[in-house]
Amino acid sequence: MRLKHEAIGILLIALAVSCGGGPDEQATSGDAQAVAAQGQDQLARWFARASPEVLALPDTVLAYIDEAGGRLVFGIEHARAEPAARAALARLGIPDTAFTIEETEPIYQLVTLRDKWRPTINGVQIHFGGYLCSLGFNADHGGDRSFVTASHCTGKQGAVEGTRYYQPTSTVDSTVIATEVEDPTYFRGAPCPRGRKCRYSDSSRALYSTAVASSRGAIARTSGPNNGSLTVTGSFSITSQDNATSSFAVGTTVNKVGRTTGWTQGNVTATCADTNVSGSNITLLCQTLVQNPNGAVVVQGGDSGSGVFQLTGASTARLVGILWGGNGTGTRFVFSPLKQVEDELGALVTTQ
Amino acid sequence: MTLAAQDSIHVELLLEPRVPAGEPVRLRLRAENVTQHAIDLYLRGRAPTLDVVVGRGDGTVVWHRLEGEIIPAIVQLRALRPGERLEVDASWDQRTNAGEAVAPGDYVVEASLLTDGEPLRAPPRPLAIRSAAR
The missing domain is CATH 3.30.300 (GMP Synthetase; Chain A, domain 3)
Structure with a gap:
């Protein structure tokens, strides 16, 4: 592309x-x-x-x-x-x-996941309030041209208060690229652990501003997985999406692209794990844990919201979920399966 | 945050060097901008996330605050003005991650603040846990 x-x-x-x-x-x-x-x-x-x-x-x-x-x-x-x-x-x-x-070889300008992108593309930096996250994936919801990011990448997690997003930051470009329109409430009661509140995905949806162009089905691609590069060298095309899987087989290889650690890749190590979110009373149910077998850093702060995908070809991908957290050292990330995102946000079209 | 910024932030761990056995150990990580210009910190989490590791002199870890924790991968932008301090508190109940009380003795405490890259680390501090009889 x-x-x-x-x-x-x-x-x-x-x-x-x-x-x-x-x-x-x-x-x-x-x-x-x-x-x-x-x-x-x-x-x-x-x-x-x-x-x-x-x-x-x-x-x-x-x-x-x-x-x-x-x-x-x-x-x-x-x-x-x-x-x-x-x-x-x-x-x-x-x-x-x-x-x-x-x-002479042509001289290219290098753009990174933290630069300004128009049309917007999956995996690049977004900014709201005093926080940075990653644009998970562009999606159509009914007639709404939208993007999906993490629920905690909103002004108030589990409520719609019209969070306004900028890309890459409001300082670089003061255009509001999108406004939060969906972030379902966290529920209490079974199967949620006592004293905690739960959802099945850490996801929210923002509606694009009319004048802001977006590219559906394209994930920014860096030079390789787990090499720390943030320089965009191309893109992956989302040609399919997994609307059915909640429990990914252990050992399944998945990828993500996010503004902090770029393209990272690892294998599923635990599936459908109910996961407490550190520093909160939130439990996310039936989540998927991923680690790189060589111990590579696969997540850091700012990667929240990244789309998680499987490679189906050299540059094609199947979208499978959304990343929301990881351990302190960054060697493990956790994602919500796309099925559960759609169960909570409604049907999404994410392919090209 | 950038390495340059990390060089410009003075990070220290504050704690009582001697505490009675069984008493909570109060910890405070302080990050201070020691330059003449504002510095942007990129702190992981909706609120700053403090990691603490308590070990024995031989390097054996007895408590790791973030052991097994899953932290939201969001970054908070926090600007520190010249001379401004950011302080984050934590407490240790003198128990291992398995819930067992540690024995009186000498320990080393390390603390760091998670960012979007290398953590802001404070130099390790000694901690002596003394039995009530001493």
């Missing part, structure tokens, strides 16, 4: 370019002498005229003065871009001996 995104706080790839770079292998000794005769001032004047002209052409990458080699250097993506560049330089009266054109 081709993603459109708008990067804020962009991390630029470090250019593997040295301004005192290597010699032009094709230059003859006569050329070198001729170039050497051209002063740095002349090069600077040519550069000032040539750089904007050449970089305005399609498939050009960079321009710089190779001071050691005494010439201008223009990077292009492929040989097909060379004639236009040469023509532009000729029009400017810059002699062939004064420049080199070389094929």
Whole structure:
């Protein structure tokens, strides 16, 4: 899938370019002498005229003065871009001996899970109140264009008070991207343990603002599982969703993408476990626990709300749940099965 | 929080160094911004989450506050002004995670505040639990 995104706080790839770079292998000794005769001032004047002209052409990458080699250097993506560049330089009266054109890999802007994304995509950072979570998954609910995140990623857990969400933060973009519309009440009584309140999923739904674009069925993808990278390199497509499973088989491999630990992967170690939430009187019933067999960190604060999925192909996924918590060291995460999310929020369409 | 921010936050654990056997041990982790500018902390949980590990001198852990706990994976943004302190309290009832009372003796207490990355750790502090007869 081709993603459109708008990067804020962009991390630029470090250019593997040295301004005192290597010699032009094709230059003859006569050329070198001729170039050497051209002063740095002349090069600077040519550069000032040539750089904007050449970089305005399609498939050009960079321009710089190779001071050691005494010439201008223009990077292009492929040989097909060379004639236009040469023509532009000729029009400017810059002699062939004064420049080199070389094929150069294009320079990409790197965007992370914590940057601004429009349309929004699953797995990126969202902000409300004084808190950060992850956008779990975009979903249609009836005619409502929505996203689902954790119930505790709302102003008040288990109540609808119209929590307003920003992406990535209200400081970066003050647009309210969505407003909370569903967060069912926690119940007491059997099968909930005495003195506690319960639900079967830690999930809530927010309705998108009309002007904010969202991409349904796309999960931001980083460079690999459990490597700590937050840089988005592509996406997974949700092509199916599991509306039926509450008890996942132990050993099942699942994944999540969230704003803090990125793409992580582990195996189900406990299924349909009633789970007390630390520091609260909440118990979440029939939850699924996941650990990486090599002990990798799979969750940290800020990953709440991440969609949990199984890979069904190289870049396709089946959505199976929503992550809401983990242990203190981050080696275990807990998720609510999608079936239980839908039992509480209603039917959701999450696929592309 | 960033490593740079972690360097700029002074973290310490406050506790009475000697307590009678059987008495609750009151613990306070204090994080103070020692710079001249505000620092954003990214604290895990709806409320700050304090982890405490009590061990013997030989490294044996007798109590781990977050042992077996499942904590919501939400991050609270908390800005600390220059000189501002954040304090989080906890208490230990001198029992192991299995519920058994620990013996009088010398212990080491470590405390840390969970963030969205490396925890804010306070330097370990010694703790002497003395029997009533001593």
